[in-house]
Every structure is written in structure tokens, then in C-alpha cells.
Amino acid sequence: MVLALTLIRESVRDMRQPVVSELVQKGKDPYLVLISCLLSLRTKDATTREAQRRLFDEASTPEEMVTLPKEKIEQLIYPVGFYRNKAVVIKEVSKELISKYNGSVPDDIDTLLTLKGVGRKTANLVVTMGYDKPGICVDTHVHRISNRLGFVCTKDPEGTEMALRERLPPDHWKEINDLLVTWGQNVCGPISPFCSRCPVSHLCEKKGVTVHR
DNA sequence: AAAACGGGGGC
DNA sequence: GCCCCAGTTTT
The missing domain is CATH 1.10.340.30 (Hypothetical protein; domain 2)
Structure with missing residues (x-):
């Protein structure tokens, strides 16, 4: 799971960052x-x-x-x-x-x-x-991608939050939302994800399928 | 034209 | 746990 996040981070680097990032840079x-x-x-x-x-x-x-x-x-x-x-x-x-x-x-x-x-x-x-305190923000992008990649398997976002809290090392918590929102907007979207440009599609359990909608 | 989208709250 | 909320965007 951490490996997958590392690969995702690599390919997200040049993408447009979501609004929250701007706020963070403006002094949080x-x-x-x-x-x-x-x-x-x-x-x-x-x-x-x-x-x-x-x-x-x-x-x-x-x-x-x-x-x-x-x-x-x-x-x-x-x-x-x-x-x-x-x-x-x-x-x-x-x-x-x-x-x-x-x-x-x-x-x-x-x-x-x-x-x-x-x-x-x-x-x-x-x-x-x-x-800058520990927390895991689960929006639909985090929820969907976590489930599609098989990080977690829960129907509700709160379950995803708790599962990630247990399985994911705390040094990744702050980044998870930002990372997966950008990822979700550009590659791993809800309807027809661009699996061809996904560096972790080989370990994706539900490649291309719509998850929990 | 119709379905998809996306958190919280009330029951 | 289920269903509603309102308005824009995508299909």
C-alpha cells in the first residue's frame, strides 16, 4: 500500500494541485x-x-x-x-x-x-x-481509490477512515487526501478511470470498474 | 434529456 | 442504514 502511494506520488507531481494546497501555501x-x-x-x-x-x-x-x-x-x-x-x-x-x-x-x-x-x-x-495535527481526511476520492486499489474494503467513508488510520503509517496521513484527490481528478476517476496511464494498475483489484456509487 | 456528481444530517 | 438536500457538469 505504501509502495502504491509512492508510485502515485511520482506521477502526481506535475499535476494541477487541488484548492486545499493553495490554502496550505497561503499560511494554513x-x-x-x-x-x-x-x-x-x-x-x-x-x-x-x-x-x-x-x-x-x-x-x-x-x-x-x-x-x-x-x-x-x-x-x-x-x-x-x-x-x-x-x-x-x-x-x-x-x-x-x-x-x-x-x-x-x-x-x-x-x-x-x-x-x-x-x-x-x-x-x-x-x-x-x-x-498540522494527525488526521485522515476521507472524501469520495480517497474512499473510492482506497477501495478500488484494495487498500480497504468498507462501504462507508468512516470505515475507510478508521481502516486507513490502522493500516497507514502516520507520516502518510497528512498527504493522503491531497494526493488521492489529485489522482482521482486526473487518472483514477469514478466512471472511466485512465488505467492505461496508471503506474499501479498491475496491482489494482478492480481495474476500470466503478466502485461504490 | 437524463444521470452523475459529492458530505452532512435527520429520521 | 436510508434518504434527502440544490445546482452544475457530464453523458
Whole structure:
């Protein structure tokens, strides 16, 4: 499994990196990581890119965010999916951060999970990307590829998270999401993966098949 | 035109 | 565990 990840890392090197990488390079602000996650929920990474830039241009702290009217946030993040609901959630979370956590973002998974709109994927990403603490972020790319390559065999993403936590050495945890998202977008997609350009297709248990959809 | 896409929450 | 949520993208 680690060998497979090493080979994947090699071929991912020159690919366009996902949005989260940009945030990391911009100083790993946990608040931006969090809001970026909420914005990306159930919508493709590429389509949230511009919306993210527009939103953060107007507000990049909880204090700035709560001053924006709901309609303004909606307008800024359009046309990402669920934009109406997301505007509400983003504002509520920002309020909650101010009233309960002095405007800062909690740094442990259990506390993060109590926030509105925050589930395991978001909580893990904030902790690993924002605070450089151990966590495994399982989105559909990580889930699908882990199952297709036979790293794990579980129906639900939480099972994948737990299994990876046990089987994968901690020094790979921080990278796993970034790596497999890029991999999933460019090679190992959900519908018709490009197995011909995959360096680990020889050890893939479910080459070419659609997994868990 | 229709199906695919992608996390969280409520039941 | 099942089903819904809304809107864009892909087929």
C-alpha cells in the first residue's frame, strides 16, 4: 500500500494541485481551510475555486464574515451547488466561532464535529491542514481509490477512515487526501478511470470498474 | 434529456 | 442504514 502511494506520488507531481494546497501555501489559516471545506461540500473542487477567491477577498475572518448579509454571501459564492444553504451555514459557523471560541477555530476533531455543517471529512481536513495535527481526511476520492486499489474494503467513508488510520503509517496521513484527490481528478476517476496511464494498475483489484456509487 | 456528481444530517 | 438536500457538469 505504501509502495502504491509512492508510485502515485511520482506521477502526481506535475499535476494541477487541488484548492486545499493553495490554502496550505497561503499560511494554513484554519478558518480558511474550514470555510473552503464548507464551500466545497458536494460540489466539484474546480467549480468552487473562483467562488472561494471572491468570498475570501471580501471576508477572511469570522468577524468580517458575520458583517456580510446572507444575500451578499450567496451572491459571492454563486454558482456553487447548495449556495443558499451554504451561505447560511458559513455565517452560522462564523458566529459560533466568535461566541464560543473567541473567534478561533477549534483544533480537535470532536469539538469541530459539534459545529454546524462540519462532519468527519471537514473536521479531519481542518486538523491536518490547518493545525498540522494527525488526521485522515476521507472524501469520495480517497474512499473510492482506497477501495478500488484494495487498500480497504468498507462501504462507508468512516470505515475507510478508521481502516486507513490502522493500516497507514502516520507520516502518510497528512498527504493522503491531497494526493488521492489529485489522482482521482486526473487518472483514477469514478466512471472511466485512465488505467492505461496508471503506474499501479498491475496491482489494482478492480481495474476500470466503478466502485461504490 | 437524463444521470452523475459529492458530505452532512435527520429520521 | 436510508434518504434527502440544490445546482452544475457530464453523458
